[in-house]
Amino acid sequence: MLIELTVNGRDVAVDAPPDITLLDLLRDYLNLTGTKEGCAVGECGACAVIMDGRLVNSCMVLAPQADGCAITTIEGVRAPDGGPNDLQQNFIEYGAVQCGICIPGMIMAGEALLMRNPLPTREEIRMGLAGNLCRCTGYQQIVDAIEATAKGRQKG
């Protein structure tokens, strides 16, 4: 079936089977492999993307459900010059990235949180990341990086 959606600001139309997930659509049909498959059952958040302004696990969204929606993936998060944006830069500076597989989901969860709550407390950041697992256990640095980004954006 034809699925029409906006991905990272670009309108796309994809002919895909109706029984695949949004994750498969992004990775296998649009070659956006930055979004990772971890558990594939909504436990780990590695596949998190922003759909119409809300964080979702793309492994639990049926691809045709995204028809007509605006999706932002990790490929859509960047500075105007194409390099890392402030959140991504802070992940690097605060040592928040270890093996890296959870990081696309962590960045999307961080961006989704800051969109709705520009200056979250550390507790609110933890709640915002509640659905994202990091098995290298680098949570403190991830929280630090999101907190620093929020403060940086306040200063403008």
Add this chain to the structure above:
Amino acid sequence: MPMFDYVRAKSVAEAVELLADTQCVSRPLAGGTDVLVQVRHTPPTFQRLVDVSRIPEMKIIERQGDEICVGAAVTYTEIIESALLRETATCLVEASRLVGGPAIANAGTLGGNVANGAACADGVPPLVCLDALAHVRNSAGARAVPVADLLSGPHETMLQRGDLITHFTFPVMPDGARSTFIKLGRRNAQAISRLNVAAAGALSSEGRVIFARVVPGSALPRLRRFVEVENMLIGERPSEALFETAGAEASRAMVAVTGRRWSTEYKEIALQGLVARALRQVFTVEN
């Protein structure tokens, strides 16, 4: 060949018509947080998913006279963000906050939680605590069923093929009533409930209990109000001793149904504590 087809319904009438199609076994799809996990593990028993997640009639949250109406396709996030529900259904809002991380809360729906029929569902004890009715439509008509009566056992509901839960209604609680939800999981976030409790209550002007609801979740094969505990509270003055006694009574009532199982040694102490804690939250008057 795809395992199943997909169609998006624009209205309840269209969804009911699609679900009634005898040529094609259909199942409603809302947030997908249960259905997509199930099809990953076992071949689907349906040929088509009817997406009901964007039907406007199923997205309402409003007060209608003395009742609150919540559409079945309302997500946990929409429940959390509703000022009306924060005021009138604290237990439902608290349960929605604890159901999973933000991505689950953004997708999962109240109707899906009930239709999935899991004994550990976080959205269901609050609905039973609020005495909610589930409004079900099919091609033959509409019916309203108490949420507690819709659930026949673990992962079993009274819903038939072609049925669609469209919305829930519950009476506004008495003046001054408060409600809460407490959950015990293996970790603080994104955890399946091992046990949970939805509770509500109100005091008379003399400080005696005039309204009490206690609904433990994940405790019994069929969810229900623990009327024996509620009756014990009515007319009493809230005290630590009362909360502890009520907790003990809840555990006794649970074991009377389940018998002593491998988990009883843990659950009987845990439920006692959860019920006492829930009642403390509901009845403790802040100065």
